[in-house]
Amino acid sequence: MVQVMTQLKEKLNVVSDVIPENSDIFFFDYPVYKNIGDMLIWQGAERFFKEKNIHVRKRFSYHKVNNKLKYEQKINIPQNVIIVCQGGGNFGDLYGPHQELRNLLIENYPDHKIVILPQTIHYQKEENEIKDFASYAKHKDLHIFVRDNKSFTTAKKYLENVYLSPDMAHALYPINRKANDSNASKTLYLMRRDLEKAPAIKGFNSPNATFDWEDLFTPFSLFLLKVLYKMHNMNIPNVIKVKSLDLYVRYKVNKAINMYGGHETIITSRLHGHILACLMNKGNQLMDNTYGKNSSYYKLWTKNLNNSKLIE
DSSP, rough: HHHHHHHHHHHHGGGGGGGGGTTEEEEOOOOOOOOHHHHHHHHHHHHHHHHTEEEEEEOSSSSTTHHHHHHHOOOOOOSSSEHHHHHHHHSSSSSSSHHHHHHHHHOOTTTTTTEEEOOOOOOOSSSHHHHHHHHHTOOOHHHHEESHHHHHHHHHHHOOOEEEEGGGGGGGGGOOOOOOOOTTTTTEEEESTTOOOOOOOOOOOOOSSSSSSSGGGHHHHHHHHHHHHTTTTTTOHHHHHHHHHHHHHHHHHHHHHHHTTSEEEEEEESHHHHHHHHHHOOEEEEEEOOTTTTHHHIIIIIOOTTEEEEEE
């Protein structure tokens, strides 16, 4: 397992071919919302930037940026700065604000180099896909990394600069955390409850007491997140916003890691439930989401891990 995971981390070097060492970047769409998976992706991206001497000059969430660009209030981005967008699974027409941010950046900065870190592409409506990519094809220097073959095929129909890469969270490997011996024999069921929740698999029965990322967010931590959200809509120095969120994200990710540390096996329908288990060298079983994101990722990148299994 260690060898495979090390190789997956090394495969992220393909990103350096597009964002060279010593580049200056503006980073967009870091997560100010309750999704541990996206927090892991952001932490992985920041680790990668640090290790590759890529200089993040400014960071932005979609809050305020979307409204600014919609009303033609451009952010001043020097021509030598590369625009970099967070990776994940929100490319398409399921998650509006994130897609809107990418579309606005591509439309408003036609002469800048724009890089979208590894994404899964999924559109419910073909007309939305055609419309978005027609706009992207006009851009002079757009580069898109994708996490699976289906996304690669989709993007390649329209664009030249498309690349396959593992998820940015692999930059965090290895995550070492001692197991809590009192619970080490137990199995954790981390199951989606949102719009990507897939129908039950025949012959597989999960217990009633399942867990999802949202369960890590206590009323107090949700209050803190709400404060951070409001901060991102206020005229507060960006460095304060980002530093405050970074501390919060580290805290929440550590909560997830500690939760995993108390279990021997993880059974999950979340892609980053699977990836986090792999980062911790834990045995895990992965179930699909509604549109095949998880199985596509597993079959391309993690199928050779001897302690991981896809439930079909």
